[in-house]
Amino acid sequence: MEYKTVEKEASDFFIEKKSRFIGYVKPVKTQDEAVEYINTIKSKHWDATHNVYAYVLRENNIQRYSDDGEPSGTAGVPVLDVILKEGVSDVCVVATRYFGGTLLGAGGLVRAYSHTSKIALEAGKIITMAQCSVMKAEVNYSFYERFNKLLEEFGANIINTEFADNVRLTFSLKENLSEYLNERLTDLSNGKYSAEITGCVFDKI
Numbered sequence: 001m002e003y004k005t006v007e008k009e010a011s012d013f014f015i016e017k018k019s020r021f022i023g024y025v026k027p028v029k030t031q032d033e034a035v036e037y038i039n040t041i042k043s044k045h046w047d048a049t050h051n052v053y054a055y056v057l058r059e060n061n062i063q064r065y066s067d068d069g070e071p072s073g074t075a076g077v078p079v080l081d082v083i084l085k086e087g088v089s090d091v092c093v094v095a096t097r098y099f100g101g102t103l104l105g106a107g108g109l110v111r112a113y114s115h116t117s118k119i120a121l122e123a124g125k126i127i128t129m130a131q132c133s134v135m136k137a138e139v140n141y142s143f144y145e146r147f148n149k150l151l152e153e154f155g156a157n158i159i160n161t162e163f164a165d166n167v168r169l170t171f172s173l174k175e176n177l178s179e180y181l182n183e184r185l186t187d188l189s190n191g192k193y194s195a196e197i198t199g200c201v202f203d204k205i
Contacts, residue, residue, distance in 0.1 A: 001131050003058060005090045006124030016112045018100025023120030025093050031062060034092040041094040049099040052113060054080035055092035074109035082117035086126060093120050132172040132203040137195035140166050146188060154181050157203050172203040
């Protein structure tokens with residue numbers, strides 16, 4: 001099972017007919033987290049003309065948006081549409097607008113808010129998350145470099161590396177690759193090493 005989200009909290013902006021549009025994005029897991037983020041941006045830009053938002057959560061397939069005073073359908077819906085078109089979830093986008101004195105019209109607003117959502121998602125960097133096995137292995141120093149290369153080859157994410165008498169590594173790896181990695185590790189080390197699965201987690205792949 002895989003899904004797409006953003007890697008980090010980020011922002012970007014552009015100017016359209018003297019109106020300043022700032023797109024904010026943050027990965028969120030719950031409605032409370034989304035609302036808290038929206039309120040943070042609203043507090044930061046309390047003097048903005050509008051703070052439009054949309055968020056999509058995997059939990060209960062929740063989708064919410066607000067036009068925040070813009071004409072109905074010209075702000076929150078375009079922001080949400082871009083999120084849905086990109087196939088991203090567990091994400092909250094806030095589009096802040098400072099009015100520049102020139103009316104954009106309904107079509108202009110839809111385009112501007114769509115673009116705000118798009119640049120926010122790009123700034124947050126869209127990534128794919130998958131169900132991964134959390135694994136542990138302990139190897140000696142002479143084998144460490146070869147093991148590291150193997151993990152790189154498999155696209156594993158290193159969670160922790162402990163340098164003691166031996167090197168202890170904790171890493172995550174796409175679930176369906178764990179058995180294959182162990183086979184390769186056993187071959188490479190002539191049966192000396194293997195990695196054990198200690199849990200599972202959603203991680204980027």
